[in-house]
Ligand code: NDP
């Protein structure tokens with residue numbers, strides 16, 4: 001069955017790979033992000049390559065009015081969202097808490113927590129009305145374990161963990177699946193964003209071991225949407241084989 005999949009943060013990393021994976025499998029997509037050129041390029045490519053319908057929506061998940069406008073102005077054809085992948089998110093900075101940069105904290109909390117909530121608040125009523133749907137939140141190992149200087153990023157992902165559980169409880173009677181996928185280290189734009197464009201520092205994070213790729217994560221996100229109607233993956237921690245915990249890696253340097 002052809003589904004409609006809404007993916008936030010589809011201009012890079014996991015989101016882009018998730019969009020490709022669903023398009024390869026013939027599903028229609030609403031893709032979002034702030035970088036319009038990248039969104040439009042991806043939409044064009046997926047339409048041409050996979051003959052699916054793709055609606056690019058450029059907005060910032062931190063801005064409630066933009067989220068509201070994006071969802072309320074969807075034409076009927078696009079309102080039947082079967083899967084919402086709440087992927088947009090970021091870490092900014094890696095400082096001990098007493099040296100934390102308040103603007104970094106606000107960007108993380110506004111994006112990872114409030115942006116995710118805004119999306120759920122706008123999309124879940126459409127699912128409730130149809131008595132079907134699947135919300136997939138991209139959490140993190142950082143939402144399971146706290147690591148040195150992870151303070152606020154970890155806090156934001158622990159919040160995703162709790163919000164996922166709460167949403168599942170509230171939506172169970174409406175036949176809506178709620179899943180968290182919590183990856184460990186993955187090589188995307190994530191570390192470049194965290195280190196504010198310092199590529200050398202970002203690349204060093206992945207030295208000496210094979211991290212997850214965006215495609216690894218996309219495969220798992222796709223998989224959880226292929227299960228029978230009565231089966232849900234509540235929570236899935238996905239790790240590189242060479243990573244045992246937030247701070248334990250087998251590195252060969
Ligand atoms: P990337 O930096 O590669 O991609 C992040 C995506 O989020 C981009 O498409 C970006 O789009 C979008 N985004 C960021 N801020 C906003 C915003 N305010 N409004 C709309 N879109 C936004 O990172 P990843 O793919 O690695 O990260 C995706 C998710 O996975 C995040 O939630 C991250 O926390 C989580 N994660 C990442 C891990 C990793 O090691 N890489 C591991 C575990 C979890 P644009 O800039 O165009 O707005």
Ligand code: 8X3
Pocket residue numbers: 139140141142150183184185186246
């Ligand atoms: C990203 C993984 O361990 O860098 O969420 O926080 S980690």
